[in-house]
Each structure stands twice: as C-alpha cells, then as structure tokens.
Amino acid sequence: MPNEYFMWFMLFWSVFIFVLMSIGGYFMFRKFLKKMPKADGKSILDWQDYYIEQTKSLWDEEGKAFLEELVEPVPSLFRDVARDKIKGKIGELALEDNAELITRDYIIKGYCLATPKRDHKFLVKKLTEKNIDRSAYSQYL
Template identity: 85%
Template sequence: MPNEFFMWFIFLWSIFIFVLISIGGYFMFRKFLKKMPKEDGKSILDWQDYYIEKTQHLWNLEGKAFLEELVEPVPVLFRDVARDKIKGKIGEVALEDEASEITRDHIIKGYCLATPKRDHKFLVKKLTEKNIDKSTYQQYL
C-alpha cells in the first residue's frame, strides 16, 4: 500500500493539473468567442484585422515608435496581441476621422479605447513624461 506522502502528492498534483487546464481552457474559450461572427457577419478579430490592413499605409515611424513605448509594460508573451488590439482601435479612430496620417492624437485615443481603465495610469505617466497635455484626453481616461 502506498505511503501517505505519495497519496497527498498525487492529490495535489491532480488539483494543480486541473487548475492549469482550466486556465488554458478559459483563454482558449475567450479567443473562440472573439472569432465568432456577430450580426454583421464579421467577428471582433475580423474587424480588428480590417482596420489594421486599411490603415497600414497611414503609419509613420514616429507613430510606430510611440506605440511601441505604450505597449512596453505588457509582458513579451502578450505584447503582439496587445499591439494588434490597440492598432486595430487606432485604425478605427483614424478611419472615423478620415485621416491622411495617424497622429499621436489618434494613438492616444485608440490606446484609451482599446485598453482597460486600470492600464491608463501608465499612459498618463508617459504623457507627463513627454509633456503632452492630459486634459485634451480626459474624456477617454
């Protein structure tokens, strides 16, 4: 008969594996929901890709560098996903404004709309660092 230590190890290991599989399943399910088509026939990710593709030519080097600074605190593993989400929202804002170039204003508005409120404190810190007036974007923060 196995000793008590081994039985506890198997029990705790089973719980650990169950938790890891549950966490992975949760994120996979979220991705699945984002891929589901909405009423218009396109999913959230389809619209995001559409806006990125439509505004690809509007980006300048300064805008790309500023976006990279804003996604810097995101862990490397999730940075590409965050960058694409923010870039899609920036593209949507730029297309609504019928802009000929993506400006810092579009980037800040898109960042605010694409990220949760808890992440805006980093944006405020970065705006202060670059001496950009925050009052213009107060409605988005």
C-alpha cells in the same frame, strides 16, 4: 500500500493540473468567442484585421515608435496581441475621421479605448514623461 506523502503529492498535483487546464480553457474560449461572426458576418478579430490593413499606409515611424513605448510594459508573450488590438482601435478611429496620417492624438485615444482602465496609469505616466497635456484626453482616461 502507497506512502502518505505520495498520496498528498498526487492530490496537489491533480488540483494543480485541473487549475492550469481551467485557466487555459478560459482563454481559449475567450478567443473562440472573439472569432465567432456577429450579425454583420464578421467577427471582432476580422474587423480588427480590416482596420489594421486599411490604415497600414497611414503610420509613420514616430507613431510606430510611440505605440511600441506604450505596449512596452505588456509581457512579451501578450505584446503582439495587445499591439494588434490597440492598432485596430486606432485604425477604426482614423477611418471614421478620414485621417491622412495617424497622429499621437489617435494613438492615445485608441490606447485608452482598447485597454482596460487599470492600464491607463502607465499611459498617464508616459504622457507626463513626454510633457504631453493630458487634459484633452480626460474623457478617455
């Protein structure tokens, strides 16, 4: 007859594995939904890649460095995904305005629109640290 401790271990191990599989499935399903084509035939990720590709030449070194500072608190595992999502939104804004260069203004607006509100506190801290007036961005924060 199996030991009582072993039976408890098996129960907790089963629950642990189920929880991990559920979390992984949730994130895989979200990625699947983002890859599904919309009415225009392109998915959210296709549009994001399009905006990044169209505005690749508009980025200068200062803008890239500023974006890297903003995505710094994101865990390294998710940093590339966050950077691409923000870059896609910045590219969308720049293309709408027919911009010739991506400025800090576009970067800040794109960051605000691409990230959840809970992440804006780091942006506010970074803007204060760099002495950038955030009153122009109050509608986005």
